[in-house]
Amino acid sequence: MSNIQKKTDVILIGAGIMSATLGTLLKELAPDWEIKVFEKLPVAGNESSNEWNNAGTGHAALCELNYTPEKSDGSVDITKAIKINEQFHLSKQFWSYLVKRNLIRNPKDFIMPIPHMSFVQGEKNVAFLKKRFEALSNIPLFEGMEFSDDPATLQEWFPLIMEGRTVNEPIAATKIDSGTDVNFGALTRMLFEHLQKQHVEIHYKHHVKDITRASDGSWSVKVHDLDSGQIETHTAKFVFIGAGGGSLPLLQKTGIPEAKHIGGFPVSGLFMVCKNPDVIAKHHAKVYGKAKVGAPPMSVPHLDTRYIENQKTLLFGPFAGFSPKFLKTGSYFDLIRSVKPDNVLTMLAAGVKEMALTKYLIQQVLLSNEQRMEELREFIPTANSADWDIVVAGQRVQVIKDTKEGGKGTLQFGTEVVTAADGSVAALLGASPGASTVVHVMLEVLEKCFPQQMNEWRRKITEMIPSYGVSLADNPQLLQEIQKSTEQTLGLVEKELVYS
Numbered sequence: 001m002s003n004i005q006k007k008t009d010v011i012l013i014g015a016g017i018m019s020a021t022l023g024t025l026l027k028e029l030a031p032d033w034e035i036k037v038f039e040k041l042p043v044a045g046n047e048s049s050n051e052w053n054n055a056g057t058g059h060a061a062l063c064e065l066n067y068t069p070e071k072s073d074g075s076v077d078i079t080k081a082i083k084i085n086e087q088f089h090l091s092k093q094f095w096s097y098l099v100k101r102n103l104i105r106n107p108k109d110f111i112m113p114i115p116h117m118s119f120v121q122g123e124k125n126v127a128f129l130k131k132r133f134e135a136l137s138n139i140p141l142f143e144g145m146e147f148s149d150d151p152a153t154l155q156e157w158f159p160l161i162m163e164g165r166t167v168n169e170p171i172a173a174t175k176i177d178s179g180t181d182v183n184f185g186a187l188t189r190m191l192f193e194h195l196q197k198q199h200v201e202i203h204y205k206h207h208v209k210d211i212t213r214a215s216d217g218s219w220s221v222k223v224h225d226l227d228s229g230q231i232e233t234h235t236a237k238f239v240f241i242g243a244g245g246g247s248l249p250l251l252q253k254t255g256i257p258e259a260k261h262i263g264g265f266p267v268s269g270l271f272m273v274c275k276n277p278d279v280i281a282k283h284h285a286k287v288y289g290k291a292k293v294g295a296p297p298m299s300v301p302h303l304d305t306r307y308i309e310n311q312k313t314l315l316f317g318p319f320a321g322f323s324p325k326f327l328k329t330g331s332y333f334d335l336i337r338s339v340k341p342d343n344v345l346t347m348l349a350a351g352v353k354e355m356a357l358t359k360y361l362i363q364q365v366l367l368s369n370e371q372r373m374e375e376l377r378e379f380i381p382t383a384n385s386a387d388w389d390i391v392v393a394g395q396r397v398q399v400i401k402d403t404k405e406g407g408k409g410t411l412q413f414g415t416e417v418v419t420a421a422d423g424s425v426a427a428l429l430g431a432s433p434g435a436s437t438v439v440h441v442m443l444e445v446l447e448k449c450f451p452q453q454m455n456e457w458r459r460k461i462t463e464m465i466p467s468y469g470v471s472l473a474d475n476p477q478l479l480q481e482i483q484k485s486t487e488q489t490l491g492l493v494e495k496e497l498v499y500s
């Protein structure tokens with residue numbers, strides 16, 4: 001075992017979509033900076049970013065009902081939906097920039113147009129969906145959204161869901177054609193290929209074990225080379241912890257005050273995947289339902305047309321579950337090891353508060369295959385068990401922290417960027433809306449960690465991402481230009497959009 005000391009400008013930990021995007025942005029903004037990546041697995045994009053480990057929805061709040069909660073006065077709050085939609089536009093603009101410059105090729109290999117629909121049953125849910133539709137459909141960001149409670153129209157929109165269905169209660173759906181299916185695994189791999197060409201050193205099978213402050217203020221990263229068994233120490237002025245579920249333990253090792261009082265709660269997932277080509281051919285949409293009472297927002301059931309390995313396929317889920325691992329390839333001790341003196345009270349408070357979630361997860365873990373089929377039959381009444389297999393999805397580590405609104409030990413369902421006060425280290429925690437908003441989240445990392453460089457970089461960022469710093473909701477003209485250009489570049493034009 002030897003100890004090798006190496007210096008660099010930037011270290012990215014983890015080869016998922018987050019590090020891939022930050023590395024690509026930095027190479028455009030500061031091409032001379034030396035960047036190194038350490039990934040414990042032999043390839044890029046094989047944890048949460050892998051196409052089989054996430055649902056591949058380009059989250060733009062076109063169909064996800066949990067982004068538009070009902071307020072106590074009965075109105076629908078669309079604030080979050082607007083925010084997420086605008087953030088997805090940032091991602092599409094950056095991907096278009098990369099395609100136009102030939103930095104990545106064949107957008108069809110990572111993004112495909114697919115209608116996004118919401119589907120509900122029961123009088124109360126139909127009334128909610130109608131209100132949601134009325135609140136969103138006049139906003140240019142959601143232009144083209146349609147609502148219907150007519151079974152004949154729904155039959156046209158999703159024949160597989162209507163096949164064999166007895167309609168004895170109100171049902172309704174919304175549909176919008178500008179939705180997408182994103183293969184985040186393929187995109188991650190493309191971005192790492194691009195980074196390799198840009199002379200970024202990417203070290204696979206290198207497991208980061210520790211991060212400590214060096215005497216000159218830079219960071220020392222201790223890395224285990226899994227092939228040679230050597231322990232290496234690399235130093236950098238800036239470290240990004242993009243280790244997905246593995247980010248929290250590494251952030252804790254930095255010892256920065258901002259990492260205190262934060263815990264993580266892992267939620268695992270399963271999808272059902274259809275293996276009957278005739279069934280797959282009958283469906284062409286991502287159809288999101290409404291979460292069951294007590295279910296966490298990320299467990300909203302959905303029936304998705306997906307494009308994986310150049311094939312159209314059909315997935316249903318996710319079913320939530322519990323595993324103490326923070327990564328699919330993690331350890332059963334991950335959860336227990338993440339409990340530290342500074343976060344133990346936060347974690348215990350969350351345990352007491354989240355009894356309903358615990359109960360829900362236990363119920364989900366105990367589901368038999370036939371019970372899962374019953375849930376699927378709420379979407380596809382004619383579903384046959386012989387047509388469906390189970391695939392294990394990625395782990396999501398939900399952030400637990402103390403908040404003003406929720407008090408001690410509040411479970412968070414969003415993503416969180418935690419940075420040191422001097423901006424020398426940043427970590428990405430949390431799961432949803434996740435990869436879809438990656439460009440927005442990585443721009444936040446740049447703003448927090450490189451405030452001095454931002455003045456110089458702003459022009460280039462705006463060239464790459466024209467709506468950077470601008471509200472698209474307030475600028476329909478810019479929205480129209482951007483939408484037209486990204487749809488053309490990324491090949492997303494399934495149907496001509498008509499603007500009023």
Ligand SMILES: Cc1cc2nc3c(=O)[nH]c(=O)nc-3n(C[C@H](O)[C@H](O)[C@H](O)COP(=O)(O)OP(=O)(O)OC[C@H]3O[C@@H](n4cnc5c(N)ncnc54)[C@H](O)[C@@H]3O)c2cc1C
Binds near residue numbers: 040046049056245
């Ligand atoms: C079931 C499920 C469904 C989802 N659905 C969607 C969706 O529909 N749309 C969407 O936008 N998002 C979705 N997400 C979220 C999305 O997948 C994640 O936000 C995103 O992939 C996270 O990317 P990442 O780069 O942070 O992490 P990852 O892709 O997990 O990458 C982290 C990398 O770090 C490596 N690593 C970890 N620890 C170390 C270490 N100590 N040393 C070296 N390397 C290390 C890992 O091996 C891994 O390769 C979903 C997630 C799940 C689990």
